[in-house]
Amino acid sequence: MKHKVEIRDHQREMHTYRLRLGISAVFVLFFFVLLASRFIYLQVIQHEHFKTLAENNRISIVPIAPNRGLILDRNGIVLARNYSAYTLEITPSKVKNLNKTIDELSRYVEITQSDRKRFKRQLEDSHSFESLPIRTRLKDDEAARFAVNSFRFPGVEIHARLFRQYPDGEMTSPFLGYIGRINDNDLDKIDDAGDSANYKGTDYIGKMGIEQSFETKLHGVTGFDQVEVDSSGREVRTLSRTPPISGDSLTLTIDSKLQEIAEKAFGDYRGALVAIDPGSGEILAFVSKPGFDPNLFVEGIDSQSWAALNNSPDKPLINRALRGEYPPGSTFKPFMALAGLHFGVRSAQDAIHDPGFFELPGKSHHYRDWKAGGHGVVDLHKSIVVSCDTYYYGLANLLGIDRIHEFISNFGFGKKTGIDIAGELSGVLPSPSWKMKRYKQRWYAGDTIPVGIGQGYDLATPLQLAFATSILASNGTAYRPHLVKSIRDSKTGKIETPRSELLYKLDIDPKYLSDVRSAMADVTKPGGTAPRVGAGAPYDIAAKTGTAQVIGIKQGEKYVASNIQERYRDHALFIAYAPADNPRIALAVLVENGGHGGSTAGPIARQVLDYYLLGKMPQEKIKEEKIDAPAD
């Protein structure tokens, strides 16, 4: 009985199966008939139409690259523009023997080996009906010589194309970046973004800085001509034209005059400067020295210049403002002082006695003050004005690393500021979990002490320092630092001004802020660590000097600048904002191997402040004075 059921089931199953095979066969026939009708439609009914398209008049689509958007400074001075130059271009599908044609061309126009290589590379990844440049920037006589002989070269044409130019060259490279030829990597990115059609006529793409981060705005929309070409490939007429839409122009927050003054103020020093409007986060100057000429990269840099840039011991290709991580040194102290007040560890009036060193209870290691013999009795005000190390060693110990990390990260240390160009580094604001992750070691009490004076594991970029200073200057209001002030839509002419992004407002007792700020205002007065920076200024400058050690000094040894090779001398740091009571500008200056912050970095800051606040041009070089100001 049971057996019988199974057999019947099996038969029913087979019946269903065969039925479904039959259905499949009908399904297959239906869809093949569908295909066959499509073929009949295309090949019989529409045949004449497609025959015309294919045989007599092949439609060729010629992309027209849009003009790249301009970049202006905050006062409308042009920082990046386009100029027109002749290029010699070949449409491969119209040329029978490419190599022979190029050989013949080289009789009229200079064509180097690298031109050939570049052409070949482009040939491999493009449609052969696109016209590709064999030579760019033809000289007038070359263009004329070719024009006379152009009848010999079907498929070769001269086009006027736009090239990018940076009038201020090296000065603007830290924030503008540059554009360069699109390489495979860029192509992948363009493909991923689904943008390949829009880049058909484009040879260049932003590689760094504003040019890179605002690529989509600057690029614009590619237009195209639909042209009829006859069977030999000659253009018969243009059928339709979709004009390109130029890229949007950008107005930056940079004041190019201020930028120039700041850049010049460095002289031969290496370093960086970032100046920010604390009321908005607008970046007014963004310097990295030495820089490089971005115009070199536009045409594809030649290997010699590249090697020179890449191998230079001055490392001009490193953007120090964005990616240089330095110990903040004593510029860290105002933030430490605030942390101490905020957690009630030490009041502003609490004073310590500074014997010239600090030691942890039960340990013999001496954490030395920069001043042998110490500063005597030191309260908060004096600790900032004279930059007392011992005060901060002790404060760091009292606070402990967790509270330091918690409070000071409010000022942007140890994390990216979120500036609107790519590539910034985040510095280090150490914590036990960071050390475990980075070094697989636990945190020792001794690690905390040097953090108090911005040494040890502390690292910050000049941008971060300027950002932190701007938060201090605005009494705890943090605006995101940014470089783009407004974007002008090229199609509608509408100007979009993104509102300055208010990140947060710190909850700190105003009394504590004013304690620290009044101390910083006295740093540039007689008795402070940078009296000369403030000398003769009609406005008050609040500042803090700093020195970052490049090499460690052994216990019991003394640091003598003149004994040490220049590259191992200390870095000089200076943070400042002014006017002290109502700040309009906050800045951070770093001078590599500059020694003491007050004497090398300070004067640079003063020139920038004078120009920005008074419109005063810098005097001829400030006299080299013998360093007798206290070193911190």
Next chain:
Amino acid sequence: MHPLIRRIHRALSNHVDSFLLVCTMILISMGLAVLFSASDQSLPKLSSQVVNITVAFAIMWAIANVPPHQLMRFALPLYVAGLVLLVGVALFGEISNGARRWLNLGIARIQPSELMKIAVPMMLAWYFDRHESALTFRNYVIGAAILIFPVLLIARQPDLGTAILIASSGFFVLFYAGLSWKIMAGLFVSGLASLPVLWSILHDYQKKRLLTLLDPAKDPLGAGYHTIQSMIAVGSGGIVGKGWLHGTQAHLDFLPEHTTDFIFAVFSEEFGLIGNLFLLFMYVLVIARGLSIASNAPTLFSRLMAGSITMTFFTYCFVNMGMVSGILPVVGVPLPLISYGGTSMVTMLLGFGILMSIHTHKKLVKT
């Protein structure tokens, strides 16, 4: 004939279905002829395709000699291995052309989605065969799960073409295993309902391709380019075609991918409507033979495999020709037995090997 030669001949042909073999050879010869034309008469390309074909035939012959019940034993390990590799691709895969499809195992780079083209239907057929005596609703749910995991993993690589092919091969197994019409109708309706959701999951370039299908002229430089150019090639071929080696579209490089996914455009241009209808006829013969083998297959496993292999072959044909003639969006599906490429050739002939094995091992199983 010398007895030794006769013995060798028998050993070689014992498990080979001559009807299927002849059809396959005709199609492959047509493919070589088009490839020669499409590759601008490149002999290196032609000989590399001959190597592909030789390898694929050897694999077909080897598989044809393995009885289906032994093939069945590979189902689970192949499927599990494929799934593990797919997860590996998702986590550590190499990105090329914006998609994460390849896995570098140190010795070789492999594309696990190809393996799954055979492993998924085999796994499903094996699963239903095991539960043959009492198939319940639950079995179909599990079957659907077996199918959906690899398909989703492949779809998000993203490789829509392969995902569609695997999904359809799995669906055909479920279909032949007796999935009820009500459920299929339900799936169809819920599929329609979830279209908006699917749309939001699609990558931008995939959306673009679908939109271009509606109006290719809208984006002639980008996504619409392939479709416009291949339609011109097909349409300009007319009834008798421009003749072998005389297509203009392909030779002037207007056509992209004209040796692989778009080779049918070259074929169409040179051999016209007559060539197309002959090609369709040859495919119909192959499919008819496949369905006939399926209908006489002795075990559930072999029935399901034979049905699925045959109908997946059909899906390849339809999707590719539909794409080239502009009624389907552009997805990366080769034209079976014609397109240049070793992987698809091996996958096709491996499937035919299984069909032959099913057909020639029938009696052994019955006794």
